[in-house]
Amino acid sequence: MSDHIHIGIVVGEASGDILGAALMQELRNHFPNAEFSGIGGPRMLAQGFHSYFAQDRLAVMGLIEPLKRLPELLRIRKFLRDHFIANPPAVFIGIDSPDFTISLEAALKQSGIKTVHYVSPSVWAWRQKRVLKIARAVDLMLTLLPFEAKFYHKHNVPVEFVGHHLADEIPLAVDKVAARKALDLPEEGRIVALLPGSRASEVERMGELFMRTAVYCLEQDPSLQFIIPAASPDRYRQLHIELNDYVDFPIELINGHSHEAMAAADVVLLASGTVTLEALLLKKPMVVAYKMAPLTFKILSWLVKTPWVSLPNLLAQKMLVPELLQDKATPEALSAAIMNYFENPDDAIELAQTFMQMHGELKRDASARAADAIAKLIIKN
Structure with missing residues (x-):
């Protein structure tokens, strides 16, 4: 496959921007001329990522704030869905922010686009039936923790335990x-x-x-x-x-x-x-x-x-x-x-x-x- 490919990514928080920027660097080892677009933060933008909306538009927490922002969030998700279906990327990657990204992944997968979710929601701890929606939404789940991967294996969801970026960043020996x-x-x-x-x-x-x-x-x-x-x-x-x-x-x-x-x-x-x-x-x-x-x-x-x-x-x-x-x-x-x-x-x-x-x-x-x-x-x- 040519390395001139388009990869869609959506992140909704600063932690996702950290993961997304590191992932972009590593993906360029496979596809040096890859182009990335969707929603990203400052670290991703510094690497040439094209963000259609500011990352902080997705950064909502609690119960009331998401309801207040729901019309805007739905408009953003509809734009991304329509855009990526009209311009299919080689893969779409949702990083964390599951309430926003998994529904988007489901719509894109249904249209024939390969989808990945990076960082599992706490589906193993509560609202476990969400795994059924995740199974319909993703071609691959990437987990940070080993017990998460075991949960997805049990439910026949394609999964890979990749390890935790903090374990890579923090030295084994502490002074x-x-x-x-x-x-x-x-x-x-x-x-x-x-x-x-x-x-x-x-x-x-x-x-x-x-x-x-x-x-x-x-x-x-x-x-x-x-x-x-x-x-x-x-x-x-x-x-x-x-x-x-x-x-x-x-x-x-x-x-x-x-x-x-x-x-x-x-x-x-x-x-x-x-x-x-x-x-x-x-x-x-x-x-x-x-x-x-x-x-x-x-x-x-x-x-x-x-x-x-x-x-x-x-x-x-x-x-x-x-x-x-x-x-x-x-x-x-x-x-x-x-x-x-x-x-x-x-x-x-x-x-x-x-x-x-x-x-x-x-x-x-x-x-x-x-x-x-x-x-x-x-x-x-």
């Missing part, structure tokens, strides 16, 4: 001393990193809880030091206000640098999310917590089919790290879980060794593997 120097922290002493979330609502629910947990920990070991890396300038301002009540405690707020903060820490207390995978890759003992509105938690408890929420436990398919959710997430319980790592250092060492093995399993040169799988699909008759 705690260098991280402390970079953040101007003492080389000696026990440090706990607190990561209450990246969204305003998360910090509102978790920030005060994590600070009160720090106080409980300090009652047991006054030598402890705490650091909070703010996920953004907005979160920095929000946390700075919350810390006004804790000026007498050794809790230091840092603007950004979450990876360095976790690398510098001995133990990490964090809100459930992708950050739990980052802590795993940094080989850090962690305590996972989360709180949400009571009705939301009740509904999700009914819908979610997995016994765990954190990625370390999902990858291990057992309880590797403590998860304290909703009413169980109290300062007393969280501080006990943190101090347990200090009181049982052998357990923390064993956990780090397990994380090292997991890191090796996820480190697969994800972008290159994804590009290889897509290239095979393009060439396949």
Whole structure:
């Protein structure tokens, strides 16, 4: 096949732009003169991607905002559907943003265009019947995690586990001393990193809880030091206000640098999310917590089919790290879980060794593997 081909890609978030840009680079190793169009972010645009709409037009979250933006989102999806059907690409790739991209993939596949979805939605955890729609929508699913691929195999959906890009980016060996120097922290002493979330609502629910947990920990070991890396300038301002009540405690707020903060820490207390995978890759003992509105938690408890929420436990398919959710997430319980790592250092060492093995399993040169799988699909008759 000529390398003068057209590849359609749609991403809806900054994380998708990162994946999309890396994927474009690797696909050009197969098709040097490939042209890319659809919706992309700044990293993709820097590589010559033609975006018909700004990426942030798809970046909607929550329940109300998508409803407000629904007419615009439907117009964008109709344009892309009509455009790609009239100008068929060699393959169409939807990266994450499943509520938008999978319906688009289904329409394009029905018209005879090969389709790929990169980054599985959490269909294995809840709303599992979505796999039937996905099966109709994609010729190939690319997953970041191995247990996701097993789920699709079980449901006869063509799938390839390509590994996680963060496992490629984060080194296997973590230099705690260098991280402390970079953040101007003492080389000696026990440090706990607190990561209450990246969204305003998360910090509102978790920030005060994590600070009160720090106080409980300090009652047991006054030598402890705490650091909070703010996920953004907005979160920095929000946390700075919350810390006004804790000026007498050794809790230091840092603007950004979450990876360095976790690398510098001995133990990490964090809100459930992708950050739990980052802590795993940094080989850090962690305590996972989360709180949400009571009705939301009740509904999700009914819908979610997995016994765990954190990625370390999902990858291990057992309880590797403590998860304290909703009413169980109290300062007393969280501080006990943190101090347990200090009181049982052998357990923390064993956990780090397990994380090292997991890191090796996820480190697969994800972008290159994804590009290889897509290239095979393009060439396949």
